[in-house]
Each structure stands twice: as C-alpha cells, then as structure tokens.
Amino acid sequence: MHKYVIKRLIMLIPVVIGVSFLVFFIMSLAPGDTARTILGEDAPIEAIEALNEELGLNDPVLIRYGRYMMGLAHGDLGTSYKSGRSVFTEVMSRFPDTLKLAFWGMLFAVVLSIPIGIISATRQYSLIDSVSMVFALLGVATPNFWLGLMLIIGFSLHLRWFPSGGSEGWKALVLPVITLGTGCMANITRTTRSSMLEVIRQDYIRTAKAKGVNSRNVIYKHALKNALIPVVTVIGLQFGSLLGGAVLTEAVFSWPGVGTFLVNSIKAKDTPAVLGCVIIFSICFSIVNLCVDILYAYIDPRIKSKYK
Amino acid sequence: MENKKAKKRSMTMEVCQRLAKNKMAMLGLAILIVLVLCAVFADVIADYETKVVAQNIANRLKGPSAEHWFGTDEFGRDIFARIIHGSRVSLVVGLISVSVSLIAGGCLGAFAGFYGGKIDNVIMRVMDIFLAVPSTLLAMTIVAALGSSLINVMLAIGISGIPNYARIVRAAVMSVKDQEFVESSRAIGASSMTTIFREIIPNCMAPIIVQVTLSVASAILSTASLSFIGLGVQPPDPEWGAMLSGGRNFLRDAVHLTLFPGLAIVITILALNLLGDGLRDALDPRLKQ
Numbered sequence: 001m002h003k004y005v006i007k008r009l010i011m012l013i014p015v016v017i018g019v020s021f022l023v024f025f026i027m028s029l030a031p032g033d034t035a036r037t038i039l040g041e042d043a044p045i046e047a048i049e050a051l052n053e054e055l056g057l058n059d060p061v062l063i064r065y066g067r068y069m070m071g072l073a074h075g076d077l078g079t080s081y082k083s084g085r086s087v088f089t090e091v092m093s094r095f096p097d098t099l100k101l102a103f104w105g106m107l108f109a110v111v112l113s114i115p116i117g118i119i120s121a122t123r124q125y126s127l128i129d130s131v132s133m134v135f136a137l138l139g140v141a142t143p144n145f146w147l148g149l150m151l152i153i154g155f156s157l158h159l160r161w162f163p164s165g166g167s168e169g170w171k172a173l174v175l176p177v178i179t180l181g182t183g184c185m186a187n188i189t190r191t192t193r194s195s196m197l198e199v200i201r202q203d204y205i206r207t208a209k210a211k212g213v214n215s216r217n218v219i220y221k222h223a224l225k226n227a228l229i230p231v232v233t234v235i236g237l238q239f240g241s242l243l244g245g246a247v248l249t250e251a252v253f254s255w256p257g258v259g260t261f262l263v264n265s266i267k268a269k270d271t272p273a274v275l276g277c278v279i280i281f282s283i284c285f286s287i288v289n290l291c292v293d294i295l296y297a298y299i300d301p302r303i304k305s306k307y308k
Numbered sequence: 309m310e311n312k313k314a315k316k317r318s319m320t321m322e323v324c325q326r327l328a329k330n331k332m333a334m335l336g337l338a339i340l341i342v343l344v345l346c347a348v349f350a351d352v353i354a355d356y357e358t359k360v361v362a363q364n365i366a367n368r369l370k371g372p373s374a375e376h377w378f379g380t381d382e383f384g385r386d387i388f389a390r391i392i393h394g395s396r397v398s399l400v401v402g403l404i405s406v407s408v409s410l411i412a413g414g415c416l417g418a419f420a421g422f423y424g425g426k427i428d429n430v431i432m433r434v435m436d437i438f439l440a441v442p443s444t445l446l447a448m449t450i451v452a453a454l455g456s457s458l459i460n461v462m463l464a465i466g467i468s469g470i471p472n473y474a475r476i477v478r479a480a481v482m483s484v485k486d487q488e489f490v491e492s493s494r495a496i497g498a499s500s501m502t503t504i505f506r507e508i509i510p511n512c513m514a515p516i517i518v519q520v521t522l523s524v525a526s527a528i529l530s531t532a533s534l535s536f537i538g539l540g541v542q543p544p545d546p547e548w549g550a551m552l553s554g555g556r557n558f559l560r561d562a563v564h565l566t567l568f569p570g571l572a573i574v575i576t577i578l579a580l581n582l583l584g585d586g587l588r589d590a591l592d593p594r595l596k597q
Contacts, residue, residue: 018434019441027453028453029453030454031455140577140581141575143533143570143573143574145533146574150566150570241444245444247448248444248533251536252556262448263537263538263539266451267538274452278445278449281442282440285440
C-alpha cells in the first residue's frame with residue numbers, strides 16, 4: 001500500500017510538468033505585448049523593449065518554459081506583473097481562504113447528499129424520493145453564481161441573516177458554502193441513489209434479509225459499503241468542479257481567495273499569476289484524486305489486496 | 309440490404325418508443341423545442357436593434373409589466389427580448405463547442421481505442437494532463453490567452469471538453485473493435501479509417517449521443533460562467549451570464565434583472581439533463597431496470 005502511495009506521488013511529477021507545459025503554452029498564445037500591458041499604453045518603446053529583455057520575453061517559448069520549470073522546481077512560481085510580489089506568496093496568502101470554502105462546501109455536500117441518496121433508494125418512488133430527486137435535478141441545473149445571487153437577495157438583503165460578502169466569522173461562510181456545495185450535493189445524491197438501488201437488488205442483500213439481519217444493518221453494513229465506490233469517484237471528480245465553482249462563488253461573495261485573485265489576474269493579463277493559480281489548483285485536484293484512489297482500498301478489500 | 313435497413317429502422321423506432329414513454333424526457337424535449345423555436349424566430353419575436361441593443365434611459369429598471377414582460381435593465385432594454393436573443397447565443401455556443409469537443413476528442417479516442425499500444429498510451433497520457441486541470445479553469449485560461457469573444461469562448465469550452473469525449477469514444481471503440489463485423493470489414497480489405505468511421509463509430513453511438521446532450525448543457529453553463537466573470541460574451545450582446553453579471557449591481561431594487569436570465573439558464577440545463585437521462589435509459593434499458 002505504501003509503495004502504491006509513493007508511486008502515485010511520484011507520478012504527480014509528470015502531471016505537474018504536463019500541466020505547466022499545457023498552461024504555459026496556452027498563455028504564450030496571448031496576443032499583445034506583456035511589457036506594454038505592465039508599463040501602460042503611453043510607455044516609451046525603449047522602456048518596453050528593455051522590460052521585455054529583462055523579463056526574458058524575447059526568448060523562444062521553450063527556453064522561457066525551461067526557465068519557468070527551473071524556478072518551479074525550487075518552489076518559485078515567478079513574479080506577479082501587477083503587484084511585483086512572488087506569485088507563490090500571493091497564492092499561498094489566499095489559499096487558506098479558498099481551502100476553507102472548498103472544505104466546508106464539500107462537507108456540506110457529502111453530509112447531506114449521502115443520507116438523502118440512501119433514503120431515496122430505500123424508499124424508491126415514495127414522496128420523499130420524488131421530492132429529493134426533483135431537488136437534485138434542480139441542483140444540477142442551477143448555476144452556482146445565480147444561486148449565490150438569489151441567496152444574497154433572500155438571506156442577506158431581505159432577511160439580513162447573513163452578510164453578502166467578506167470572510168470574517170462563521171456567518172460569512174454560510175451562503176458561500178451553500179452556493180458552492182449545492183451542485184456537488186445534487187450530483188452526489190443522484191449517484192448515491194442509483195448506486196444503492198443497484199446494490200440493494202443483489203443476491204447477498206436478499207440473503208442478509210432472509211437471514212433476519214435487521215434492515216438498518218443491511219443498509220448501512222452490507223449495502224452502503226458496496227455502493228460507496230462510485231460515490232467516492234464522483235466526490236473526487238466533483239472536487240474539480242468545486243475548484244472551478246470556487247472561482248465563481250468567490251466572485252459573487254467577494255471572498256478573498258485564490259479564485260478572486262485568478263479572475264483579477266486574468267483581467268490584468270498577469271500571466272505568471274494565472275499560471276501559478278492554475279498549477280496550484282491542478283496539483284490540489286491531482287492530490288484529491290490520489291486520496292480517492294487510496295480511499296478505494298479502505299472501502300473495498302479486493303482493491304487493497306491488489307496493492308499488496 | 310432491405311433487411312439491414314429494416315433492422316436499423318426498427319432499432320431506432322424502439323429507442324424512440326422507449327423515449328416517448330419517458331414523461332420527464334418528453335418534458336425536456338418539449339422545452340428544448342420551444343427554446344430552439346425562440347432562437348430561430350428571435351428576430352420575429354423581438355427586434356434586435358430596437359429592443360435588444362438600443363438604450364432607452366427613460367425606461368430603465370422598470371419592473372415586469374404588460375409592455376415589458378420581464379421588465380427592463382439598467383439601460384432600458386427589454387429583458388424578455390434579450391433573453392430570447394440570448395437563447396440563440398447559448399444554443400449556438402453549446403452546439404459549436406460540443407462539435408469541437410466531439411470531432412477532436414472523438415477522433416483521438418477512436419484512434420487510441422482502435423490502434424492501442426503506443427498510440428493509445430501517448431494520446432491518453434496527453435488527455436490525462438488535460439483532465440488534471442479542472443475544465444472551468446482550463447476554459448478560463450484559454451479565454452485569458454486568446455481574449456474575450458464569442459468564437460474564443462466556443463473554442464475554449466470545446467477544447468476543455470476534448471478529454472471527456474476521447475475517454476468515452478475510446479472505451480466504446482474498445483468494447484466493439486474485436487467483434488465479428490469489424491473483423492469481416494477488415495477481411496474484405498477496408499482501410500483502418502473506413503473500419504473506424506463506417507463500422508465501429510456507428511455501432512458505439514449510444515454513449516456518445518447521451519454525452520452530447522449532457523455536454524451541451526455544461527457548455528451553456530460554462531459560457532454563462534465565463535460571461536458572468538467578464539471573460540465571455542461582451543456587452544451589448546445579449547448572453548444570459550452577462551445579463552446576470554449586469555444585474556448584480558441592482559440586487560436590492562431590481563431583482564428581475566437577475567431572476568429571469570437565471571431562470572432561463574436553469575430551465576435550459578434542466579431540459580437538456582432530462583432529455584440526456586431519458587436518452588440514456590432509452591438506449592440502454594438495463595440501466596433503468
């Protein structure tokens with residue numbers, strides 16, 4: 001098992017190299033003169049050329065990429081064109097806020113969706129099943145930024161229960177967490193329901209029932225564990241959309257996280273900052289997928305035995 | 309030949325019949341037909357120049373009324389007219405970006421699945437790299453590099469969808485490539501391209517059709533997301549996400565600015581998801597059981 005984890009951690013290196021190359025190459029396609037963007041439209045040509053030379057922007061893409069990777073290997077994500085500070089410092093100073101939002105968003109989604117999915121599956125076609133499936137369908141179809149705006153109108157502007165922006169205190173966390181977690185919750189609920197429906201029709205569940213095991217134990221000890229693999233997969237995949245969603249949620253609630261920084265950097269054409277944010281987000285996503293793979297082993301002993 | 313046609317027709321009919329029995333899928337289809345009609349006849353329903361783009365400050369921020377069903381925005385433009393014309397943008401972006409993903413991802417997936425070995429390995433490792441970047445972020449990066457415009461948004465969303473199609477088509481191709489009809493196609497001297505595109509792909513359309521329906525929904529959502537943060541369709545063009553973004557400054561006094569464009573997005577995505585789910589059940593009845 002340890003060998004597998006180490007192997008997967010080592011495999012993160014080519015992923016980071018690949019992602020950085022992909023994003024670096026895409027960003028190099030940007031039209032326009034970076035030095036002119038930094039110095040302004042009225043800057044003299046000499047100053048623009050000097051800055052281009054200083055930043056190494058006159059070199060071919062591959063050489064610039066090689067230089068960037070050398071820096072990345074030392075934990076240096078470059079310097080922000082806008083603030084002049086290290087991108088790593090900029091991203092890391094905002095990262096805890098984004099992580100807090102993502103963590104609570106996912107927790108909100110998982111804690112609610114799995115029980116709802118189980119109840120829906122065990123009481124198929126009941127009123128509770130129909131209501132929860134309608135909510136799940138609506139949850140999947142609702143853009144999180146619109147939900148955020150509607151929550152602000154209802155709970156912030158009219159009822160004044162929660163603030164509409166900022167990140168101070170638990171109250172500021174409530175609306176962004178609901179906004180971010182609802183889409184994930186809907187997807188996980190649907191997956192839990194369909195996975196549970198498949199499992200509870202298996203012979204071993206019928207056998208357990210026939211042997212007189214009480215239905216609570218049948219559901220939670222026999223069925224749930226077997227139904228969890230697709231659910232865990234979806235939770236891992238949803239983390240990717242959660243990161244994308246965090247960018248939009250942060251924009252709605254003026255949350256001071258990496259997402260807001262990314263959007264501002266894109267608008268300011270701050271290439272190193274954009275690159276740094278996307279790389280950090282991608283590394284997070286890869287680590288979560290690794291955790292999901294490891295979790296499989298704990299849920300399913302057959303998978304664990306393959307690693308031994 | 310007659311037999312083959314009859315069999316094909318009967319299979320299609322069977323799927324259509326199964327789909328027609330699914331009330332939710334039919335509801336989704338009905339909503340989509342209305343949406344497509346709105347997009348096609350947008351100019352007949354509301355004039356673009358006078359109602360969608362032209363500003364009329366005297367009419368600004370009016371609530372819903374008989375004259376303006378969904379009210380007016382901060383520039384006095386009719387929100388209903390802008391939503392109707394916005395449906396055209398959303399459907400075009402959805403269809404074109406999904407076509408980009410389908411053609412590029414489908415070809416890559418088909419080659420990977422058909423040839424296997426090194427080709428498969430190289431293509432799928434490249435796709436893994438794409439998949440390591442969350443798709444919204446990838447689309448944002450591409451738009452950031454290429455600039456905000458409708459074409460770039462379609463391209464960005466299309467490119468970010470390529471890996472999903474590559475994976476799905478590869479899996480589908482691998483599941484049928486060893487079957488007898490593929491062997492017989494090769495035995496009669498058909499080239500690899502003919503075998504892939506004439507024999508294999510038509511036989512693994514089920515998961516692709518379902519994915520296309522669901523991808524159009526996510527492409528519309530991505531377009532709205534990009535426009536909402538100012539990276540997508542630019543004003544004064546009517547786009548639902550951009551309209552929502554514009555309405556943010558008037559949340560307290562003019563809820564209709566954000567309410568109606570949001571509802572338009574929700575209804576469209578819901579309709580596509582209902583149809584997608586229905587198609588999945590109709591194409592593979594085992595799933596429904």
